[in-house]
Each structure stands twice: as structure tokens, then as C-alpha cells.
Amino acid sequence: MISIASFLFKLTFAFCALSVLAYLLSLLIKKVVLAKVATWILVFAFFLLTGNLLPAVFNPAGLMSIASRDFFTFCAWSVAAAYLVFQFKTKTRILGAFVSPIILLLLIIAAGTAADKSLVPADLRSWLTFAHLIPTIGGEALFVIASCAGAMFLIQNSSLKHKKLSALGRLLPSLHDLDRINHHGLLWGFLLLTLGIFAGAAFAVSAWDKGWPTDPKIIWTFAVWVTYGFLLHQRLAIGWRGARMALLSCAVFIIFLFSYLAVKICFATVHNFI
Amino acid sequence: MMIILTGLNHKTAPLAVREKLLAACTEKTDLLSELLALPGVREVMHLATCNRVEILAAVKGQDQTTQALRSFVAQSAGITQDEATDCVYTYCDEAAVLHLFRVTSSLDSMIMGETQILGQVKEAYRQALEKHATGALMNRLLHRAFRTAKRVRTETAIAANPVSVSFAAVELAKKIFGNLSGKKVLLIGAGEMAELTGTHLLGNGVQDIIIANRSNAQASILAEKFHGEAVMLADIEEKLAAVDIVVSSTGATKYILSVDAIRQSLTRRKNRPLLLIDIAMPRDIEPAAGELENVYLYNIDNLQDIVDENLQSRKREARLAEAIIEEEVRKYCDWVRELEAVPTIVSLRAMAEAIVQAEIAKAAPWLETMKDEERQKVQALVNAVVNKLLHNPVAALKEESADFGSAHITAVTRQLFQLDE
Numbered sequence: 165m166i167s168i169a170s171f172l173f174k175l176t177f178a179f180c181a182l183s184v185l186a187y188l189l190s191l192l193i194k195k196v197v198l199a200k201v202a203t204w205i206l207v208f209a210f211f212l213l214t215g216n217l218l219p220a221v222f223n224p225a226g227l228m229s230i231a232s233r234d235f236f237t238f239c240a241w242s243v244a245a246a247y248l249v250f251q252f253k254t255k256t257r258i259l260g261a262f263v264s265p266i267i268l269l270l271l272i273i274a275a276g277t278a279a280d281k282s283l284v285p286a287d288l289r290s291w292l293t294f295a296h297l298i299p300t301i302g303g304e305a306l307f308v309i310a311s312c313a314g315a316m317f318l319i320q321n322s323s324l325k326h327k328k329l330s331a332l333g334r335l336l337p338s339l340h341d342l343d344r345i346n347h348h349g350l351l352w353g354f355l356l357l358t359l360g361i362f363a364g365a366a367f368a369v370s371a372w373d374k375g376w377p378t379d380p381k382i383i384w385t386f387a388v389w390v391t392y393g394f395l396l397h398q399r400l401a402i403g404w405r406g407a408r409m410a411l412l413s414c415a416v417f418i419i420f421l422f423s424y425l426a427v428k429i430c431f432a433t434v435h436n437f438i
Numbered sequence: 439m440m441i442i443l444t445g446l447n448h449k450t451a452p453l454a455v456r457e458k459l460l461a462a463c464t465e466k467t468d469l470l471s472e473l474l475a476l477p478g479v480r481e482v483m484h485l486a487t488c489n490r491v492e493i494l495a496a497v498k499g500q501d502q503t504t505q506a507l508r509s510f511v512a513q514s515a516g517i518t519q520d521e522a523t524d525c526v527y528t529y530c531d532e533a534a535v536l537h538l539f540r541v542t543s544s545l546d547s548m549i550m551g552e553t554q555i556l557g558q559v560k561e562a563y564r565q566a567l568e569k570h571a572t573g574a575l576m577n578r579l580l581h582r583a584f585r586t587a588k589r590v591r592t593e594t595a596i597a598a599n600p601v602s603v604s605f606a607a608v609e610l611a612k613k614i615f616g617n618l619s620g621k622k623v624l625l626i627g628a629g630e631m632a633e634l635t636g637t638h639l640l641g642n643g644v645q646d647i648i649i650a651n652r653s654n655a656q657a658s659i660l661a662e663k664f665h666g667e668a669v670m671l672a673d674i675e676e677k678l679a680a681v682d683i684v685v686s687s688t689g690a691t692k693y694i695l696s697v698d699a700i701r702q703s704l705t706r707r708k709n710r711p712l713l714l715i716d717i718a719m720p721r722d723i724e725p726a727a728g729e730l731e732n733v734y735l736y737n738i739d740n741l742q743d744i745v746d747e748n749l750q751s752r753k754r755e756a757r758l759a760e761a762i763i764e765e766e767v768r769k770y771c772d773w774v775r776e777l778e779a780v781p782t783i784v785s786l787r788a789m790a791e792a793i794v795q796a797e798i799a800k801a802a803p804w805l806e807t808m809k810d811e812e813r814q815k816v817q818a819l820v821n822a823v824v825n826k827l828l829h830n831p832v833a834a835l836k837e838e839s840a841d842f843g844s845a846h847i848t849a850v851t852r853q854l855f856q857l858d859e
Contacts, residue, residue: 324613325728327740329606329747334599338616339711403708406732 170279172216173237177275179209180240180268187261194331199257203248206264210248213241232283236274240267242305250309250345256337259345262312292367300360303353307392310349311417314410317342321407339406346410347399354392361389380431384423391416439480439575441774443534444507444526445492446515448548451525459491459515470571476510478503481576483566485541487558489548491515494538496575504528532771535579539763542583543590544597551596551752556587575777579770586766593762596755599748603741604635606748607715608642610741611683614713614734619643624681626674626695627688628656631717635685636664648681650674652688678703678712685715686722694722701730717741779835782848785857786832790824 186202220234230238247263250256284293316336323333336342368376376382395412398404404412446456463469463486473482473493481496493511497503512522529537540546542559563580566572572580591597600606608618615621621644625632628651636647647666651657654668661668669677671694678684678700688694700712700723714735716723721737728735798805798817805813831851838847851857 320613324610324734327736327743329599329609329613329744333613338612339614340616403710405709406711408731 169216169219172212173233173275173279176209176212176216176237177268177271179205179212180264180271183209183260184264184268187258187264191258191261191332191335194335196257196335199260202260202264203251203257206244206260206267207248209267210241210244213237213244217241229282229289230284231279232277232281233274233279235283236270236277239301239305240270240274242301243267243270243308246302246305246309246349250348254337254341254345256313256341256345258335258337259309259312259316262315263309266308266312288367288371290367290371292363292370295363296360296367298360299356299363303356303358303360306349306353306356307413307417307420310346310353311414313342313345313349314414317346317410318407318414321410343405343409346413347405350392350396350399350409350413354389354396357389357392361385380427381424384420384427388416388420388423439496439498441494441531441534441575441579442497442504442507442528443492443494443537444504444511444528445485445490446511446525446527447490447492447546450527451515455515455517455521455525456488456491459511460486460488462514462516463491470566470569473507473510474571476503476506478506481573482571483562483576483580485559485562487555490541490546492541494534494576494579496573504530532767535770536763536767538579538583539586539767540760543587543759543763545590545756545759545763549601550749550756551601553591553597556584559583575774578773582766582770586763589762589766590759594755594758596752596759598755599751601745601748601752603717603738603745604631604638606741606744607635607685607736608638610715610734610736610744611639611713612642614711615682617643620645621682622646622648622680623683623685624648624650624674624677625660626650626671626684626686626722627718628653628660629687629689632685632687633660633663635715635717636660639683639685640664644683648677650677652690675699675703679706681712682710683713683715684723685717687717688722690718690722691720693724695724695727697724697726697730700724700727700733704730704732715741776836778848779838782851782857783832783835786828786835786851786855789855789857790828794820794824 183202183205186198186205190196190198190202216237217234220230220238223229243263244267247260247267251259317339320333320336320339320342323330324339364382368382395404395409395416399409446459448456451459463484466472469484470482473479473484473495478497479495480498482493483495484493485491491511493507495503495507497507508522508526508528509519511526512519515522517525537546542556544551544553544555547555559580563572566576600609611618611621618639623636623639623644623646625636625647628649632649636649640647647661647664648669649657649661649664649666650669650671650673651660652671654670657668660666671688674695678695684695686694695714700714704712709732711732711734714723714727714733716735716737719738723735723737725735725737727733798820805816808816835847835851
């Protein structure tokens, strides 16, 4: 059983790597056709990723006994799913050149973690933890897409502001499409993150007495949530958009990523297992 | 049969000569019949555009006919034989095919990669078809030319990037707004350039056009044409909040749109992107407006730079196109050469078959005394002998036909086997 699972994981990894190569090559030779091929490779890799997760879903020991490797595979799956949904809605294929390396990176992390060790400690397993994890990961996957679209927006914007229409500029989608992906990514990501935070808080209230609100990771996550909420407010109420939103969403995501690593390395938290 | 192409174009003849020839060609209603009446001309068509007038013909008896066609062109253009030597070109066979394919693929056009020429060649061919002026040789030639043009268009990026200022403006608008449907345009100044850009924008899905001009009468005329709205110059700042694209081309000596006016409109338009295209000389829009967030300002030089760069990239793509054309020319020429050998091979086989049938008929009385099985064996034997005998001559004909000079071996074969009698 293990060997089949490990073979499937390797196969998935190979196809993800292949799609990254095809996407990057399409950027290099400036041909959209190759990005189309890369997208179909990624679609296939997505089905393989789903196949990787099936044993965890049908695990008799329950969903929350998910192994570390499966958890990171799930992160990769979420980013791939979010990207493919946007891709089929907006046809901005070249976005994959930015997103697919992140999917591959998550799979590399997954490969480095144990395939048979449970991720969540036994005392934290509950349906609320499940309701906390899934939307939070989904929300963060959407933030990844929003940030990638933001980064592409900044590149395209700078080429248009410099009065140039380079081959790369022609390949990248229009500012309007990128801004829309950025906005929808932030909006739906924020909603999912909110759901996740609520479920997490509900679990904390029921399982722990006090002290959890001052947990470093919870404080950081809350700060990120507030910042994204602020950005959305500025967009919807005041009309911040374009380059400003693109830059801010990228910046917030990078700060969020650093804070995640900093907290993980420097502090003891109730989220030590992730 | 040979293929001859003769004529003149924008590179070889001045406008005055082209004009005269074009007029002479379009005036004559039975030009094709006149050309077909020339000695040796079997198939013919003529292409007449403002940049070139060319006659393409399949002829027998090359020298005399070529001269007749050249004189015809020179006479129609009203130029002397000496002048014709300088500006009328003539290509034969492979060179003629190459020239036609290059013309159809728009490699010989004034603006390389433009799409109009293909339509013009198709129209010229349609006219020739109508008059039954073309035959097997040229029908295939023209179909190959269209196929080549299509390959060049799809396999190279020769027509990919715009090479006119107004199309470059449309491309920029698409890179900013994605889809142009539902977008609003403000044209400031009702000049020719504004009109052209307006037409292209409308053709690409723009919904509303507002025209502002110093003379209200001119604005109204253009507004009627575009089904738009005409406003006074004084009202443009107010309209800025509602539009997405501004094209300015007035003759004003001072800025018509100040950076302050644009900055103020941004709040009212909730930071929706604004594309400003300033094709006026001197400029109409204060250059500092380009620094504003969500504002994209392009002046005539910026657009010209994009156009120049695109022209350069077309030239690079042209090299790929030449390779495709070369390949297609080779394919066509191979077909023509084989065509000459094929009827000879067919006649040769038919002659052999006729001899076999005649001899079998003669031998019928004694063949009938045989058993069925034995009769079939005799028939097979005769066939085998004939096939073996013909094999080498047929193979030689096929092989030679893939090379130049198949006419000679074809002629010899016809003489040896008396195929023409």
C-alpha cells in the first residue's frame, strides 16, 4: 500500500515539475501555445494530487489523523484548484508560470515530511479543527493566486507606464484581468480565512480555558486578517485598485510568509505541528 | 508550358506610371479576353492594386509571348520601351511562382504583413475564374499561393503586431482594459487621425463615443457618423469622469487637459484606469498626467516607437516566412514537372494494354482449347513480360521529372513509342 502511495506521489511530483518547466519555457520563448500545454499537464497533475489525497479522505481513523505529507499535498492541491478555477474562467494561462512553482515548492515540502506520521496531535483532533484547517488553507491558497496576479500586474503596469509593449507585455494578460483576479482572490480568500478563524476560535473556546488569544501565531494570523480586511475595505469603499492594490497584496503576503516562518522558528505556539 | 509574371510595383515604378496603368486596366472590361488573344497565352489573370499591376500567364512559346506581354504593359502604362526596361519586371517559371507567393503572403507589400493583398489576389483570381481564363496549371498555382499565405500568417508572427499608429492605440487599450466592449471614448478634435482611431476603437467593441471640437459643426458631423454625442471643448473636464479612453488631436497651442483636471476626475471615477492618447502636435495633454496612478498617457512619439519596433519584428519574422515560401515553391514546381511526365506514362501504359488485348483477341481460337487455369497462366505471363519491359522507361520518366529538363526525355519517349500518332 505504502509503495503504491509513494509511487503515486512521485508521479504527481514529476508532472507538477513538468508543468513548471513548460510554463517557464512558454515565458522564455514567448509562446502561449506552450502555456496551454502546461495547463493541461497541470490539470492531469491536479487529478493525481486528488488521487494522493483519497486514502486520507477514506481513512477509517478519521480525517484529522491526516499525515504531514498529505497535509502539504492538500496545500498544493488547494493552490492548484484555486488556480485552475481562475484559469478556466479568465483564460490567463501565463499566470501558471507564477503559480506552478509554488505548487511544486509545496510538494517539495511535502516530500520532506513524514508520510506515516499524523500531523495533528491526538488531543486536538475534532471536527472543529477540521473546519478550521480546510477554509484557512483554502483562503491562503487564494491569497497565493491574488499575490501572483498582483506580481504580474506590477510587471505589466511598469511596461505600460514606460510606454513599451514588449514581447513579455504582449504575453501577459490585460491589467483589467489581472486586477480582477487579484480582487477575487483577496475577497474569497478573506471570506474563507474568516470562516477558518471562527472555527479555530470556537475550538479554542471549547478545548482550552485561557491564554490562547495571546498565542504568537494566533496574534499574527489575526493581524494578517485585519490587514486583508483593511485592503478590501479600501478597495470596495474608496476605490483603491490597480498598481496600489497589487503592490500591497504582494507585500502583505510576503510579510505574512516571513511572520509564519519567524513564529515557527522563534516561538512556542499551540500550532507547533504546522 | 511556362509560367510568366510581368508587371510593375511601388518599388520599380513611380506613382504616375502606376496610376496610369491601373486606370488603363480598370477601364478595360474585357482585359482578360484581350490578354488571352495574345499569341501563346493559354491561361491568364491580372492583379491591379494601387501598389502593383501584374499579369500572370501560362504560355507556350516563351520569348515571343513574354515580349508581347511586356509591350502590352508598357503600352497600357503609356511608357516607352526604354522606360519599360527600367520599371517593368518579368519572371519565368520558378521565379514567377516565388514572386507570386511572396506577393500573396504580403512579403512584397509596402507595409510588410498587411492583410489586404491576399483579398486582392483572391478577387483577381475570382474574376479570372468567371471569365474561364485559368486552367489546371494556374488554378493549382493560385490555390498553392493562398495556402502559402495562410501558412505564413499562422506559422509566423508577421501580421501579429500592429504597424499603424491607430492600431497600436487599440492594442494598448486592449492591454489595459482587456475587452473594449462597453467602454467609452472621448475624441478631442475632429481631425482625420481622431476619426481613424475612433473607427478602429468602435470596430473593437467600444460602445460610446463623445466628440469635442472647437467647431461644433465638425463635431456634430463626426458624432452623427459614430452615433455618438457632440460636446463643446469647455465641457471635456466634466466628461472625463465618465470615459475610459481619451484621444486628443487638436491644433491647439496650449494644453487642453491639465494634470490637475485629470487628477480631480480620478476621484470621481473611483480610480478606474484612464488611457490618454495624445496624437496632437504640439501636445494637448500635460505630460505630467502620465505619472498619475491608473493613468496611462501615450503621445505620438510613444506610439510611433511601438510601431517601429513592430516593423522590426515583422522583418525578423519575414525570414521564417521566406523559408515557408521556398518550401511551397519547390512543392509546386515538382508538381508541374511531374505533370509533364504523367500523360506520357499514361499513354505508354495504354499503348501496351492495347497491344496485349489485340494479341489475346487474335489468339482466341487456340486459347479457348485450354483449360481455364492454363489460360489464366498465359495471361499472367503476358502481363508480366509487358510490365517488366515498361518498368525501366516509366521509372526513368518519373525520376527525370523530379528534375529540370524532363521535356527532353518525355519527347524522346513519345518519339520512340510513337505515342503522338
